[in-house]
Structure formats: C-alpha cells, structure tokens
Amino acid sequence: MVPHTPLRYPGGKRRLNEVVKRLLDLNGLHDVHYVEPFAGGAAIAIGLLFEEYASYIHLNDLSRPVFAFWKTALEQSDWLCGRIENVRVSMAEWRRQRAIFDDADQAAERDLGFAALFLNRTNRSGILAGGVIGGKRQTGKWSLDARFGKPELIRRIQKLGRYQSRIKLYNRDGLEFTQNVAANLKGPTFIFFDPPYIERAGRLYLNQCTLADHQALARCIGELAKPWIVTYDPAALEHHLFPKLRRIVYDIHYTVNRRYRGQEVMYFADSLRVPKAADLLGSRMRAVSDLSRVPLRRKKIPPRA
C-alpha cells in the first residue's frame, strides 16, 4: 500500500486502512464525512478520500505545527513545494527549522508548516521533538536526508492540493471539536478517534491529555449518535474507559521503538455492525481477543502467547 500522506507518523494508523474500509462497506456508509479529531498524519483519511470512500474529510489536531503543515499544504502548496525543491537538507538547516519549531507560538504559520514537514522527514520515526536521523554529528548509518525524497513529497502535496475543497481543517481540542463540530455534521458521518496513548505517549507527539481528559472524552464518545471507532493502548481496558462497549484487542507492530511494540484495543459504537475480529483485521493483522464486551477482571491483559 503506497502512503499518500506527506507526513510520517509515530504510531500512524495506515495499517488500519483496510479495517476502516471493511466497516464502512459492511455498514453501508458511502460518501461519508470522515472525521479524525486527532488527525496527526491523517493517513487513513487521505486514503479514503482518494479512493472515494469519503466525500469530505475533516482533520482536527490541536498541535499548532501539525495544523500549520496541513494548512500550508492545502492553501499554499506552490510555496511549500518550492521550499521543498530548493531547501538544502543539512544539519545547519535542521537547526534553523528546529528553532522555528521550538518557538512555534511566535512563528509565521507557513514557516511553521514547513518546519513541521522538515523535522517530520528528517527526525527519527518522524517525531517532531525528537532526534535527527544519523545523529547531530551525522555519523549514523543513514543521513538526515534519507527520508526526504523531494519528488515524491512534492507529488503528494500537489495531489492533496487538487482535493483541497474536500478537506476541512481544524485546530481545536479533540473533545471540544467532537461536541461542537463532529456531532453536528449533516449527512452520513464516520468518526475515527485516535487520541494519544494513556500510557507511554511520551514525546511522540503533542500530548497534554490526563487520565481525567481521557475519561471525559470517553463519556463524550459514548454519547455520540454518529458511528465511530476509537483506538487506544491497553491502559484503556485497565481504566474501564468504555466498560459496556464492544471491543477487540489486536497486535500492533510499531517501528518507533521496541518498547512500543504491543497491543491496542479498538472500541466500536453500538450502532455499528462489526464482523468477527479475524474477518475485520484480515490476514495482515492478528487478533488477540475476539469481539467482546465482557469487562476485564484481571489488572493487566495477558502477554502474547
């Protein structure tokens, strides 16, 4: 599967693309407003748009650098492509872009948008606040331009620009956005929530969510009339975020860092028809537990056999 998004994303959900398509098909949801309140790299959303599953995609992210990137890519794509074409991908440039990112509140939006893209493509695992590929002395196996393929980045941004009228951007808190925007969209709608992990989200991306925030979000999601799914780390099970709703637990294969290899849980709106876990996940992902709404008794879910 060729990625469409220009952003690499730690914990990106591209591998769930087929899962979302299966759910949309099974539930007769065509030409939907597809909504991501925690959009990040938005890999699934863009795939659904290009494959005409979605008539509109709504991308919300509270991170100013992430939002600035999307806004610039859509509204100033010629300028952004020019910057990509002409930039020299060097450590001196990395330091300049890092300084813009570190002063995100003061930066001009399009400069911040370019800085977000530059750091996303030159940092390890795409972590904006993380370390540069190859290290500051550039003595590693790869150099910082290893993931900065200019022609492909420009191609992806130009293609996005052609879909501009069908991509809506927001820079709001995910809970507030859900209550005031997502819940009120007219027409068939599907919402995919991918909030920061409860545990170990660390500095992968913007994360200011406390457990109380996650609990408030879970209550809001549980009351939505529109169909939705949400993915979380298994801490959601331990904290009983959605005690009465159906879920599956599945293996994930992060490349960010071995410590992040593990499992995720996906919860489903009651209104959704959901197949057996194996049918939903397909052959490339492995279910750890089938569809269930039985509350978790043990403190921790069992490790993989």
Ligand SMILES: C[S@@+](CC[C@H](N)C(=O)[O-])C[C@H]1O[C@@H](n2cnc3c(N)ncnc32)[C@H](O)[C@@H]1O
């Ligand atoms: C797990 S990542 C989403 C990854 C995305 N699904 C993908 O495939 O690229 C979580 C995202 O939520 C954003 N975020 C963190 N706190 C937020 C909040 N309170 N409201 C909205 N977005 C938030 C982060 O900036 C980050 O991009």
